[in-house]
Amino acid sequence: MLEKTGIPTEDDLKEVIPNKMRLAKGPVVIIECFQKIPCDPCAFSCKLGAIKPFKDINDLPQVNFDKCTGCGICISSCPGLAIFVIDENYSEKEALIKLPYEMLPLPQKGEEVYASDRAGKTVGKAKVIKVLKIKNKTNIISISVPKNMAMKIRSIRVGDKDNG
């Protein structure tokens, strides 16, 4: 249970993950935001109208996945670091994950890093495809991972620290 552990459950995630057909089409946003709090920057950040305008500042974000191009501009707008972009079409065997990253040092493009799941457990390695430095210092790291790990991996560890 999320309120006890801080880790969203499968049931929580079902609400925010687009359907298989949409996932198969390519990059799309997943907003892992499950609690009504007064916060609305994501809706303002999206210029495509994919994140619907909030009626109330405490609304949960609602995504129109057909309008979302997976551009990722919303990722660094989120104060909660809860936004990810998943591209299951990245290559034949791999998916691409864009995730927010506020640690130093930044990984290098091409570097292999440890990848962890939502509980912080190391579940494999990922390759850094792109490092996008953002002015507000929530940088965006693109990593490639095996397709079956696209919905599991949500964090990286740079350097040799393994949290096995």
Added chain:
Amino acid sequence: MKKTDLVVIGGGPAGLSAAIYAASLGAKVTLIDDGLELGGQLIKQTHKFFGSERQFAGIRGIEIAKKLIQDSIKYKDIELITNATVTGYYEDGVLTIIQGVNGSILIKLKAEKIIVATGASENMLPFINNDLPGVYGAGAVQTLMNLYGVVPGNNVLMVGAGNIGLIVSYQLLQAGIQVEAIVEALPTIGGYLVHAAKIRRLGVPIYTSHSLKEVYGNDWVERAVICELNEEFKFISGTEKEFEVDTICLAVGLSPLSDLLWQAGCQMKYITELGGYVALRDENMKSSLENIYLAGDVAGIEEASSAMLEGQIAGLNAAVSLGYKCDNFIKLNKSLKEELKELRDNPLSEKVKIGIEKALIKRGVD
């Protein structure tokens, strides 16, 4: 003796917002703060704020502090007295202020109106050896780490999974310090779940329904024992877990710093939901006394976004009551209050809303 229109006590988010709003209407403001620099707790907040895009959402606390401080300097009518503590409020309305590192300068000041924005102090937790070096409040950890660049320790046990405990844990990780675990006595995480999720992803476990039982060490903290709690918040023996840590960081809540409001003779009430004794106030943040307003954590423990709005409301109303003109006062006052209401219109703010209802002086319809 110095005289001024309006004294604002406390230069954190609430006090700065109040001073700026009042000065923007022409009021002569004296802003007094005990810090070496203004900004209160904002100057340690390296994370992005929640709240409304219209206010400061998505902006880091340190950036908000910079903007407020710049704005306050812009107004010639704001006189700053920093590194100074207001030590007393006297019956004739005189404030005594002690200034300087050694407290060697005494200033007496009389103001028509006073806005108290003194914030809060951290709560302590009773456990065995809680006086060992290495036991810190979260505020001290943030000051060392984020203001002075000093590592508070190498392995930390965080006590409290409210927003402060979660945020400071994240900041410790960013500073390269190991956070072994977060313990929380309540059965659920009190802070925002997105903060909790981002810390979990980085490998820090959160133990809800657990508390710190004992800390060991000869000259400083060396080990800590946590224990599960039953529904009556009693330790369940046999569930102890031990951590090798050199630092205990306490983030177990705040209490309003309301001493001056007591001294002034404001009507006070103990309100659990607001964190302790607070002054009763009306919707315009005016206390039971005609000349005293309050804003921010001293009015009830909440967070910086609401503190800034309360400050703006107090600043606006104090300036107008001093006779300064504000053409669309009714409209502005209403819209600030509506914004504050929106900010609190979520399940996590239920407690605060109940508390505020208990603290409200109803002065009829405005």
